[in-house]
Amino acid sequence: MSGETALDGQRSLFILSPGDRDGLSQQARAAGWRAIAARRATDAAQRFLHSDAQIALADMRGAGDGDIRLIASLGPSVDAGGGALIVLVDAGDMAAVPALLEAGATHFLAAPFTPAELRATLASAQRLVDRLVGGTTHSRRAQRIRRGDALFWERDGDRIRISDNLARHLGLDRQSVDPATFIRRLPRAERRSVIAALRGMMRSGRPEAFAHAAPGRPGDRLVHHLRLVDGVVAADVEWLSDAHGHDATGRDDLTGLRSRQAALDWLEQRQGLATTVLLLSISQFDRMNAAYGQVVGDALLGRIARRIERMTVDMAVGAMVARIAGTEFLIGLTGEAATAEKATFLARQLIGAIGRPFSAGDHLIRLTARCGIAQSRADDDATRLIRRAGTALADARVGGGEGIRIFSSEKRSRQVDADQLETDLRLALDRGEIGILFQPQYPVDGEHMIGVEALARWNHPQYGALGAGMLFATAGRSDYMLPLSAHIQAEALRQAAAWPRALSHLRLSINVTAEDIAQPGFMPQFLNLVDMSGFPRSRLTVEITESGLIEDVDNATALLTALRAEGLAVAVDDFGTGYSSLAYLKSLPLDYLKIDSGLAQDIAGTARDRIIVRGVIHMAKSLGLRVIAEGVETEQQLDLLTREGCDYYQGFLRSAGVSSADLVALALKA
Incomplete structure (x- = not known):
């Protein structure tokens, strides 16, 4: 069994509760979580950074404004690690929610609550964390192990496997030692408590902990949080410092980055x-x-x-x-x-x-x-x-x-x-450096993929993968937009036409630029491209940006009307970059309105932000349009968009852009 698998067998929850630390810890353990608990808010941010927890639970029952300001120190630390912050509040104290959101809260749990409600909230927070940091196999612990700063060990047969950083602190020159060697590296006066904690856990099966002075830093303490995972003894080690602001693991307290x-x-x-x-x-x-x-x-x-x-x-x-x-x-x-x-x-x-x-x-x-x-x-x-x-x-x-x-x-x-990028772009098509990724789209109230958007990526020989923003900006400066756009459209259609029958329900969205619209004869050329690819017109959506519409509204309206008459659907992309466009929205022949990622993310901001997003969605719905939100990154954003009537969404909350082969695997897996 690998160290990462064993250590991830039971998830950790950081609990901050001035008045009910032990009670909440017991409830967390009953729900299947390992609790790392604190009473004081003053050092909570540092302790969270030192722990392996991805999720923090802050108990704000009966809190005043001063307590809310104190909890604000925890929010950035949780956010910096891609974590989730659950705030426990009294049922009648929801007026504090706006201030808590500003402090970094991502989830709320109203007291009194049942064990099932606690488990559901923790599961929702874990889904958010998994998506924020790239999926369940890329947890915050895995990131810390890759960075090499993690402090942990586990018993593997007759050996103890130790993280590289902990081995250095204990003065060991290797990461696998026998138990006797490991215990001898601990202070002599505290070895008895180590053995007692290990024996107690083996008898009861419940988590235990022991602490000892940090080698070379007598004022600091190392706390070993023990647990059994599939019969294996595993420990995460927390470094507690008596020096204000000192981080023995080399981390900046405020951001979690290296010092x-x-x-x-x-x-x-x-x-x-x-x-x-x-x-x-x-x-x-x-x-x-x-x-x-x-x-x-x-x-x-x-x-x-x-x-x-x-x-x-x-x-x-x-x-x-x-x-x-x-x-x-x-x-x-x-x-x-x-x-x-x-x-x-x-x-x-x-x-x-x-x-x-x-x-x-x-x-x-x-x-x-x-x-x-x-x-x-x-x-x-x-x-x-x-x-x-x-x-x-x-x-x-x-x-x-x-x-x-x-x-x-x-x-x-x-x-x-x-300027070198502009020169390189003219060679990129011939070299096969411009590739296509497909970003899945989902209904806000369902799990099954309903469509994808084709995204361009430039695999530059020197710079690596360049996104669509850099690619199209370079094309615009070098007057190379038309050849690039035609290549992307043709390649997306070619790959989509080769998808297996199991994906025959998926819609494909491809982008049309302002330069395409202005080109004489674009529509017949484009329709011929679609038909030659073999991809059905009935499953194709043409997207044009809001800025592209503004450049030539009359010509764009005529083109979009003709495309719809030929069986294609039409969407306005990146909507929200110019609110004045709401006035002419009703004159455009559209099927979908795609909310700009910035606007979609703003819905989790202030009340004013939510009013703007609500107005855009309600106007679109009144015109019979279906609404797709781009750039959705959090469960909170998705929940708010769902309440306001959004139909579909795409973004890192579910998936980044993936290759055609990975898309097929993802769709079939679902």
């Missing part, structure tokens, strides 16, 4: 290897902090960290992400990802991610970022490498352009030339 010292250690361990660092700085943050306060600022830093970590992990395997100062983040790349080109591309994506609005109450906060890049040298140490990235960052702050500078060998930073 500055941990980043320096990571770089020193790779001395002599090709390494590239990106130093990313968030602009305008001090002004935002002054306007909204430290609680909002701290929460926002957690969300920024989450965006940075998600994007970096997706694009660069084995990358290091750290928060090294107030609003400065360091990303370390090695191996194939350490080229200047790939670092530059990642910097662009990170700056774009930071530029997407963040919500704070009734306001949208817009931030910008700058990035300095430096590559390692043979005689480098970590400090010099970061210092050069800082020099490049300083140039990026005062320079124009896209806000990215690379430190050059002449000790000057240079602006990145973005």
Whole structure:
């Protein structure tokens, strides 16, 4: 049995309850969960980060405004790890829900509650976590193990298998030892409690715990949380520090990213290897902090960290992400990802991610970022490498352009030339670099896939996978939109026509650009393309963006009317980028309205956001249109969209874009 399988056999729940810690822990264990419980809110965020829990349960029964402010410190830590925060409230205290949502709550449970209600809420929270971090096989524990910072061990036959990080702390040079060797590494005065805890658990089968002084840090304690999983003794180890703000695992308390010292250690361990660092700085943050306060600022830093970590992990395997100062983040790349080109591309994506609005109450906060890049040298140490990235960052702050500078060998930073992508795109079609992914669509009240949207991906030889946003932006600059659009349409139809009969119920949505609409003779050419592919017209939906409609409303209306007459369905895509378009919506020949991902995500924001989304959905329904929400990422968003009358949805909550082969497997599995 692998360590990960055994350790994941029973899920962990972090409980914060000033008044009922033990009672809630007992109920959690009865529901099949392992409880890690705390009474004090002041150190709850740090303890959650040190635990292996993905879900936190905060007991706010009888809480006042001060307690709500305290719980706000836990929200960013849960959010930063892609977790879920359940808040337990009194049934008559639902007026506190808006403030708790702002603090990071994702689920609510009203007291009194039954064991079945607790189990259902925990299951809902776990589904959210599984989808946020990529599925049940990619739990937060798996992410921590891949990062190498996990503290755990398990008994495997006559050996004890120990995580790499715990072995280092215990002074062991290997990760598999006999039990006697393991116990001898613990303080002599506390070995008796270890043996007693193990014997007690083996007799009763119930979880136990023991604690001892941390090696080399007498004021710190290591708490071993023991449990039996399929007859195997497993333990997750929590490091408790007596120093305020200290994180013995090398983690930043606020964001959960690596600390500055941990980043320096990571770089020193790779001395002599090709390494590239990106130093990313968030602009305008001090002004935002002054306007909204430290609680909002701290929460926002957690969300920024989450965006940075998600994007970096997706694009660069084995990358290091750290928060090294107030609003400065360091990303370390090695191996194939350490080229200047790939670092530059990642910097662009990170700056774009930071530029997407963040919500704070009734306001949208817009931030910008700058990035300095430096590559390692043979005689480098970590400090010099970061210092050069800082020099490049300083140039990026005062320079124009896209806000990215690379430190050059002449000790000057240079602006990145973005024109190479335009040249590469003209060769990409011939090289077969433009591929198709299909993102599934589901009814809001059902589990069976009803359709897919075809999405383009550019498998660039230097930068790796580039999304549709970068691809179409490059095509627009290089006047290459028509050949690209035609290729994507033809390839999507070709692959969809080859699907097995079991998928004959699925609709296919493909995009038509404003350039397509303006092209003379586009409709007969497009219909011929559809018919030649063999894909039925009756299952095809043509999507055109709202901005594409605005560019030429009359021509677009005529084209869409003709396409519907030929048996195709029509959808307006990315709706919500311009609310003035509501006025002419009724004049367009449409079957579907697709809500822009930003608008769909806003529904979980303020009351004003929900009113806007409600108005869009209700107008669409009054015109007989079916509504599809894009970019749905959370159960809360889906629940609210369902209440407002949305019909279908797509997004990371269910699935990212997948290949045709993976789509077939996914559909048949369902």
